[in-house]
Amino acid sequence: MNRLTPLLQQLIDALRILPGVGPKSAQRMAFALLERNREGGLQLGAALQAAMTKVGHCQQCRTFCETELCAICAEPARRADGLLCIVGTAADQLAIEQTGQFNGRYFVLQGYLSPLDGIGPQDLGLDLLANQLGAGDINEVILATNPTVEGDATAFYIAELCHKQQIKVSRIAQGIPVGGELEFVDGTTLSHAFSGRKAF
Amino acid sequence: MNRLTPLLQQLIDALRILPGVGPKSAQRMAFALLERNREGGLQLGAALQAAMTKVGHCQQCRTFCETELCAICAEPARRADGLLCIVGTAADQLAIEQTGQFNGRYFVLQGYLSPLDGIGPQDLGLDLLANQLGAGDINEVILATNPTVEGDATAFYIAELCHKQQIKVSRIAQGIPVGGELEFVDGTTLSHAFSGRKAF
Ligand SMILES: [Zn+2]
Ligand SMILES: [Zn+2]
Numbered sequence: 001m002n003r004l005t006p007l008l009q010q011l012i013d014a015l016r017i018l019p020g021v022g023p024k025s026a027q028r029m030a031f032a033l034l035e036r037n038r039e040g041g042l043q044l045g046a047a048l049q050a051a052m053t054k055v056g057h058c059q060q061c062r063t064f065c066e067t068e069l070c071a072i073c074a075e076p077a078r079r080a081d082g083l084l085c086i087v088g089t090a091a092d093q094l095a096i097e098q099t100g101q102f103n104g105r106y107f108v109l110q111g112y113l114s115p116l117d118g119i120g121p122q123d124l125g126l127d128l129l130a131n132q133l134g135a136g137d138i139n140e141v142i143l144a145t146n147p148t149v150e151g152d153a154t155a156f157y158i159a160e161l162c163h164k165q166q167i168k169v170s171r172i173a174q175g176i177p178v179g180g181e182l183e184f185v186d187g188t189t190l191s192h193a194f195s196g197r198k199a200f
Numbered sequence: 201m202n203r204l205t206p207l208l209q210q211l212i213d214a215l216r217i218l219p220g221v222g223p224k225s226a227q228r229m230a231f232a233l234l235e236r237n238r239e240g241g242l243q244l245g246a247a248l249q250a251a252m253t254k255v256g257h258c259q260q261c262r263t264f265c266e267t268e269l270c271a272i273c274a275e276p277a278r279r280a281d282g283l284l285c286i287v288g289t290a291a292d293q294l295a296i297e298q299t300g301q302f303n304g305r306y307f308v309l310q311g312y313l314s315p316l317d318g319i320g321p322q323d324l325g326l327d328l329l330a331n332q333l334g335a336g337d338i339n340e341v342i343l344a345t346n347p348t349v350e351g352d353a354t355a356f357y358i359a360e361l362c363h364k365q366q367i368k369v370s371r372i373a374q375g376i377p378v379g380g381e382l383e384f385v386d387g388t389t390l391s392h393a394f395s396g397r398k399a400f
Contacts, residue, residue: 001251001274003270003271005267005270007250007254007255007266008251008255010250011251014240014243014246017233017243017244019225019228019232020225025293027216028220031264031290032218034249034255034264035289035290035310035311037217038253041251042252044215044248045246045248046214046245047210048245050207050211051207051233051322052242055207064208071203072203089231089235090234091227091231111239153236198258
């Protein structure tokens with residue numbers, strides 16, 4: 001018999017929308033907040049409310065931001081070398097940014113082309129991207145899309161846009177992960193690693 | 201360089217108060233909500249707000265509830281056999297309730313005696329429990345506290361209260377978990393299992 005009160009049950013149900021949170025951990029989270037950290041629970045409630053309603057997209061690169069332009073797009077130095085890196089998600093952008101190796105600008109697709117799911121070029125802002133490619137200040141586009149069917153299709157589509165504008169376009173290397181062991185790498189990755197081999 | 205906007209960073213920080221949520225999963229949760237489920241994020245925000253402010257404690261058994269008495273305490277049938285089960289947390293109560301084997305009432309300590317952390321009898325509502333033991337309708341107290349130093353100390357304390365009122369008191373069995381393998385059970389559990397052996 002389920003003896004949880006309605007508000008507690010609603011909280012547990014609501015926590016399960018978080019990725020990776022099953023019924024047991026949702027219950028543990030709800031009890032932990034009620035027992036030890038109601039103040040933190042209220043802060044999380046307010047942070048969710050604020051972020052869900054106020055975080056939008058950068059008008060230029062489409063990453064998450066609550067102002068018209070994100071910090072990267074607003075910084076003139078990031079335009080200097082004319083590099084534009086295309087990523088699928090804001091999390092991918094963050095991962096690249098954290099390497100500290102890239103100083104150009106980004107375009108965040110917020111997804112990939114997927115006709116079966118009804119996701120077309122407009123949903124990824126590819127019309128916006130085409131305009132930017134036509135503006136003349138981009139020298140090279142680096143495709144950092146996922147090595148998946150959707151990521152590949154999206155990369156080909158964007159490469160076409162670049163060719164039309166005669167802009168150099170490259171894709172980040174696919175191969176053996178650094179520190180990975182050859183025997184555990186799947187065949188497709190291994191064949192990409194071979195075809196992408198470099199003089200030593 | 202951290203390029204996250206303030207509202208996004210605040211959301212990620214706030215998500216980290218949830219047990220088991222580290223920086224990476226907090227980030228994944230925040231992006232997932234913003235990308236795919238803002239409605240769910242708002243519902244979670246509202247559920248947190250409601251639960252943190254409105255869920256209190258049952259006036260009789262101290263479990264979480266938003267009314268004066270919880271559903272179990274309000275049900276006359278649960279008083280019939282005069283059994284009272286003492287648990288440390290609402291999660292423990294739920295685990296016992298889900299076995300479907302216990303039909304008495306509970307008392308939820310919401311913690312254990314811990315002088316070093318400044319947790320004394322009053323913090324666990326043991327004065328409230330003493331009053332209930334004196335009311336004459338409890339025939340047996342079943343101690344289902346954790347098999348830890350704090351759980352043991354709390355069990356001894358409550359057993360004393362029961363002895364004063366000449367109420368029968370028992371403690372749930374400690375031993376080999378069902379389905380567990382002997383070789384992986386720790387020595388203390390094993391010695392409890394021996395001393396608690398039963399005729400076969
Ligand atoms: Zn931007
Ligand atoms: Zn109750």
